[in-house]
Amino acid sequence: MAKPVAVQMKGISKFFGEVVANKDVDLTVYEGEILSLLGENGSGKTTLMNMLSGIYFPDEGEVVIEGEPVVIRSPRDAYRYKIGMVHQHFKLVDVFTALDNILLGEEMPRYSVKERAAELKEEAAEPRYVVDNDDAEAPVKTVRATDTKAGRAKLALRTAVLPVVKLFKKAQFNWLPRKRGQKAREIAAKYGFDIDLNKKIYDMSVSEKQTVEIIKVLYRGADILILDEPTAVLTPQETEKLFDVLRNMREDGKSIIIITHKLNEVMEISDRVAVLRKGEFIGAVNTSETSIPQLTEMMVGRKTDLNIHRGDPVGCEERLTVEGLSFTDHEGVQKLKDVSFTARSGEILGIAGIAGSGQRELLETIAGLLRPSKGTIVYHDPATGKDENLVKKSPAKIRELGVRLSFVPEDRLGMGLVGSMDIIDNMMLRSYKRGIPVKIDKKHTVNVPLILDRKRPRQLAERIIQELEVVTPSTHTPVRRLSGGNIQKVLVGREIAAAPTVFMAAYPVRGLDINSSYTIYNLLNEQKEKGVAVIYVGEDLDVLIELCDRIMVICAGKVTGIVDGRTTDKETIGLMMTDSLSSENSEEVAND
Amino acid sequence: MFLTFLQSAIRFSAVFLFGSVGETLTEKSGNLNLGIPGIMCMGASGAIVGASTYVAAVGGVGGITAWGATLVTIIFALLFSLLGGLIYCVLTATLRCNQNVSGLALTTFGVGVLSFFGGSADTTGFTVISGFFRQSFPIGDNPNWFETLFLSYGCLVYIAIIIAVIAAIVLKKTRVGLNLRAVGENPATADAAGISVTNYKYGATLIGSMIAGLGGLFYIMDQTGGVVEYTIDTYGWMAVALVIFTVWRPNWAILGSILFSILYLLPNYVSVSFAEREVIKMIPYLVTIVVLVITSIVSRRESQPPAALGLSYFREER
Numbered sequence: 001m002a003k004p005v006a007v008q009m010k011g012i013s014k015f016f017g018e019v020v021a022n023k024d025v026d027l028t029v030y031e032g033e034i035l036s037l038l039g040e041n042g043s044g045k046t047t048l049m050n051m052l053s054g055i056y057f058p059d060e061g062e063v064v065i066e067g068e069p070v071v072i073r074s075p076r077d078a079y080r081y082k083i084g085m086v087h088q089h090f091k092l093v094d095v096f097t098a099l100d101n102i103l104l105g106e107e108m109p110r111y112s113v114k115e116r117a118a119e120l121k122e123e124a125a126e127p128r129y130v131v132d133n134d135d136a137e138a139p140v141k142t143v144r145a146t147d148t149k150a151g152r153a154k155l156a157l158r159t160a161v162l163p164v165v166k167l168f169k170k171a172q173f174n175w176l177p178r179k180r181g182q183k184a185r186e187i188a189a190k191y192g193f194d195i196d197l198n199k200k201i202y203d204m205s206v207s208e209k210q211t212v213e214i215i216k217v218l219y220r221g222a223d224i225l226i227l228d229e230p231t232a233v234l235t236p237q238e239t240e241k242l243f244d245v246l247r248n249m250r251e252d253g254k255s256i257i258i259i260t261h262k263l264n265e266v267m268e269i270s271d272r273v274a275v276l277r278k279g280e281f282i283g284a285v286n287t288s289e290t291s292i293p294q295l296t297e298m299m300v301g302r303k304t305d306l307n308i309h310r311g312d313p314v315g316c317e318e319r320l321t322v323e324g325l326s327f328t329d330h331e332g333v334q335k336l337k338d339v340s341f342t343a344r345s346g347e348i349l350g351i352a353g354i355a356g357s358g359q360r361e362l363l364e365t366i367a368g369l370l371r372p373s374k375g376t377i378v379y380h381d382p383a384t385g386k387d388e389n390l391v392k393k394s395p396a397k398i399r400e401l402g403v404r405l406s407f408v409p410e411d412r413l414g415m416g417l418v419g420s421m422d423i424i425d426n427m428m429l430r431s432y433k434r435g436i437p438v439k440i441d442k443k444h445t446v447n448v449p450l451i452l453d454r455k456r457p458r459q460l461a462e463r464i465i466q467e468l469e470v471v472t473p474s475t476h477t478p479v480r481r482l483s484g485g486n487i488q489k490v491l492v493g494r495e496i497a498a499a500p501t502v503f504m505a506a507y508p509v510r511g512l513d514i515n516s517s518y519t520i521y522n523l524l525n526e527q528k529e530k531g532v533a534v535i536y537v538g539e540d541l542d543v544l545i546e547l548c549d550r551i552m553v554i555c556a557g558k559v560t561g562i563v564d565g566r567t568t569d570k571e572t573i574g575l576m577m578t579d580s581l582s583s584e585n586s587e588e589v590a591n592d
Numbered sequence: 593m594f595l596t597f598l599q600s601a602i603r604f605s606a607v608f609l610f611g612s613v614g615e616t617l618t619e620k621s622g623n624l625n626l627g628i629p630g631i632m633c634m635g636a637s638g639a640i641v642g643a644s645t646y647v648a649a650v651g652g653v654g655g656i657t658a659w660g661a662t663l664v665t666i667i668f669a670l671l672f673s674l675l676g677g678l679i680y681c682v683l684t685a686t687l688r689c690n691q692n693v694s695g696l697a698l699t700t701f702g703v704g705v706l707s708f709f710g711g712s713a714d715t716t717g718f719t720v721i722s723g724f725f726r727q728s729f730p731i732g733d734n735p736n737w738f739e740t741l742f743l744s745y746g747c748l749v750y751i752a753i754i755i756a757v758i759a760a761i762v763l764k765k766t767r768v769g770l771n772l773r774a775v776g777e778n779p780a781t782a783d784a785a786g787i788s789v790t791n792y793k794y795g796a797t798l799i800g801s802m803i804a805g806l807g808g809l810f811y812i813m814d815q816t817g818g819v820v821e822y823t824i825d826t827y828g829w830m831a832v833a834l835v836i837f838t839v840w841r842p843n844w845a846i847l848g849s850i851l852f853s854i855l856y857l858l859p860n861y862v863s864v865s866f867a868e869r870e871v872i873k874m875i876p877y878l879v880t881i882v883v884l885v886i887t888s889i890v891s892r893r894e895s896q897p898p899a900a901l902g903l904s905y906f907r908e909e910r
Binding site for chain 1: 765767768770771774778780783784787894896907
């Protein structure tokens, strides 16, 4: 490799208590390249990079920059060595403008009274040569400022006021100038970022926030950029834009490390791929000389089947009929417009659409979390054969009716699970109302309400951990300490355990690695085979087409069509996702 | 009549202003210091200890000089309130104890400290020292309205307003203020940006405590004229309410504190029954609740408390 080395990590290990996050990792990053750091959840990618960016400090090993071992103890140290990281959870202050976030923590120039005093002294003691015509013997005389009394007094005075000068200098630098951020704007223009730096962060979309983060890192002078799962939250279009920017940076000689587990993106953007598995470094290969199956094998440690086995629909009775559903949110934006569809038992109904087209609102309306302004949601009970209208019923009420509805929301730790509670307690969220079972005689047990039953939830938790291979230190670990994939397994496991007849999942594989993703797909297929009506909201069109029996395309809250998953293709769906969007926009313009 | 009322209200407002500016600075760093009433009590205790030590040291009332007395009293008040702030910081920023519990404990402690020193100190010469603090601009015996409203106060009232203005400017216009606000909003972000979260929390809380402590000093040495009174914690709570009332803006606190003190003093100037008097005293708190309701309805992000207020920060926690 002709390119010079930007940074080298040698024999890095990091332990959290008994957990080995990284073990003896060697990683070399070259200048002007895009390196993908690939690995499954919990393989220690983020931890490794956190050690490079100063969040953690390695327990063993060293970081070498320009042939010298360096110590990086804080993010500020990292910036000193021109390393900057964009974290997965953005580190931005919401109430600040983009610009203030970028300028935050800028290092102040040092002003040392001592040094300045020494300088002044030297200056004063410097000899000057004066020609004295009157003195014939030695016409050239050496004169020092300190020779005269006045000169010495001047020096003393200038030295004495230095602390005051320092105070002024500090105050001056401390002052936030009204017109600040010229340099930040230049950076934005140079790499082709399209952003208003005076916008407040809370008004920004996820992609804009990410842009701010990247500009922030560049502003701090980083030559080595680390991006943690940058595309996890972006739409395909935004991802393309980001990649263009990254390519611009590479042209500029910067090194970029992308932490990811999306193999398509690895192949598309990176020059080299480094693979971690269970905290250990497996190897680094040139992207041009590798393939997706090879990378998967390196990542997972064995050959993995990347096919989704779609069975034929089972039963196909109508389970849920939605008719003319409309919903307007509290800001007066109509999120759902006259949505009608039927979900059948034993099939997976996919919902495709650009993020924010109303998918979330649709599922939450069905789950009873939102109240639609119009329309009906009728549930056909397979046990009794009765029809129930679920509109304007709370989730508790819906459950009381005997409707077995399971919901995996997109916001796992916000709506699905309680982050600070352990797995058992999270299981109990669905069952605590039942009370504790008490045997009254050999045949009968009654549930005594108000007393908690911990036994069954514990058994359930243990079963989920075992069956879904959840990696957790114990059943008593708060779920937010688990990795994204494991959190999702806990949530899906609990929802499946409720033996649903309708199973709704919103972006269940978002942020998950291959293995976990395929576990989830298989679980959905299993549910389908059991005769459950599965509703799956996804973003990856390839997966939707492979997984779903029917795909409903939704655009700006309107259903633009329902297609058969077996006969359709990506282009058709993509067209339905966007084509009607443009007509929608023109309609709105006309209304204005 | 109205003029004197307004004048005494403006003078009394300094107690609230010191307290709320100090608390605002503290809260901007993410520390919800409910120990402010206690710290104001400790400031007052410091003033009492300082003044009586000084009087004893100069050998009685005859030896008191204006500069010596005021300086020693101020320094003691600052030291005592600094100590209060330090206790709070060590508990919350270093040991990461619960902020509410630590703050409430500190208030109880501060009230006790004031009772102890207030009850045991020798208050000889306090009226003389108080006279120095109450020294106003030279105005005649018959001041006009302008002189009454603007020039008739002791130095601490002006200091309170100057501190409030400086605090507002520092928070809004300087890098230190920007960093401090970032620490209170999102310490993890500030940390990643290379800002020392602990230093800022300590700095803001200690300076805030000292400012609040001056409120205690003002009450003992200016407001009561050197008489020890034990009601300071009440004003401390009003100062905490004032922080919410002014939506964390020290410059608004100048007017807010005057409003609070008008409401607080109103019963003394209008003839009302005891019950009505107590109702009027409730108004500042009611107004604060109304402000809370309004800000939460309007839900403007800038009017919300610092996002990380009341939370401890651990770097290695996910």
